[in-house]
Amino acid sequence: MNILFYVDDRAESGLGHVRRSEALAHTLESRGAKVDFALRSDAYDIGVIDRYDVLNRDIERMRARCKRLVGFHDMGQIDQRFSLVISTVIGKNMRVGDVAVLGGHEYRIVHPEVRARSPIVVKEHIEKIIVTLGSAPTMAMQTARLVEALKRALPHIRFEPIAGLSPGDALAAYGSADVAICAGGQTLIELSYLGVPIIAVIASEDQGRQVDDALAHDAVVVAGRISDTGVAMRIAAAIDSLYSADARGKLSVASKHYIDGRGAERIVEALERLI
Numbered sequence: 001m002n003i004l005f006y007v008d009d010r011a012e013s014g015l016g017h018v019r020r021s022e023a024l025a026h027t028l029e030s031r032g033a034k035v036d037f038a039l040r041s042d043a044y045d046i047g048v049i050d051r052y053d054v055l056n057r058d059i060e061r062m063r064a065r066c067k068r069l070v071g072f073h074d075m076g077q078i079d080q081r082f083s084l085v086i087s088t089v090i091g092k093n094m095r096v097g098d099v100a101v102l103g104g105h106e107y108r109i110v111h112p113e114v115r116a117r118s119p120i121v122v123k124e125h126i127e128k129i130i131v132t133l134g135s136a137p138t139m140a141m142q143t144a145r146l147v148e149a150l151k152r153a154l155p156h157i158r159f160e161p162i163a164g165l166s167p168g169d170a171l172a173a174y175g176s177a178d179v180a181i182c183a184g185g186q187t188l189i190e191l192s193y194l195g196v197p198i199i200a201v202i203a204s205e206d207q208g209r210q211v212d213d214a215l216a217h218d219a220v221v222v223a224g225r226i227s228d229t230g231v232a233m234r235i236a237a238a239i240d241s242l243y244s245a246d247a248r249g250k251l252s253v254a255s256k257h258y259i260d261g262r263g264a265e266r267i268v269e270a271l272e273r274l275i
Contacts, residue, residue, distance in 0.1 A: 008051030016186035132162035219258035
């Protein structure tokens with residue numbers, strides 16, 4: 001297979017699109033596919049689009065060079081020009097018009113750097129809580145404000161903001177966390193794979209369904225939207241519910257069951273069937 005990726009790598013969009021596309025590309029290459037993130041050929045078997053700001057002319061340019069289009073679907077309507085979409089909005093495999101949909105947590109993608117790590121070990125006491133709402137500059141500011149509010153509410157707990165770090169440094173912080181307060185994007189998926197007990201907040205409109213799905217599988221505690229009045233107090237109450245190692249242990253087990261790390265392989269198998 002010859003695959004072209006068109007990915008949102010803008011700073012204001014964070015790293016979620018890049019992380020999951022990198023992970024899918026890595027799995028494709030391990031199965032013998034040729035992958036490009038920049039146009040280097042006039043013809044591709046599949047074009048993969050992972051961005052919200054894609055314009056009609058961009059889709060048409062991809063269609064002109066790619067036999068099939070595949071897209072990640074986190075919000076909005078499903079474009080009938082795609083052959084396949086991987087959806088965080090639709091919770092099961094189905095067809096929407098002529099488009100095949102891969103839906104459900106089984107298709108959540110985990111980056112190979114994360115898969116190379118061992119799950120965390122739940123400790124007797126909470127020593128450190130990491131806070132990460134995303135790598136976009138606006139989310140970094142939100143993270144800093146939330147950390148200050150939580151320090152005032154719970155001064156006996158060590159809170160560590162995860163913002164502005166390289167993916168490697170962020171991953172090291174994940175592995176040493178006893179609890180994570182995170183938004184409902186790609187970071188939630190990676191933390192779930194590692195078994196970190198998660199208090200989830202919704203930081204943008206596209207994250208609501210993914211957070212709801214994780215909650216339905218008992219994989220997170222939800223504290224609402226980051227824009228809600230009193231969200232810091234709701235997070236503090238959620239932390240209180242996780243003081244016991246038993247409560248954190250149950251959440252850790254559920255999160256590891258929720259994300260098994262084989263999402264990219266399942267998607268690649270579906271892509272192979274398209275050819």
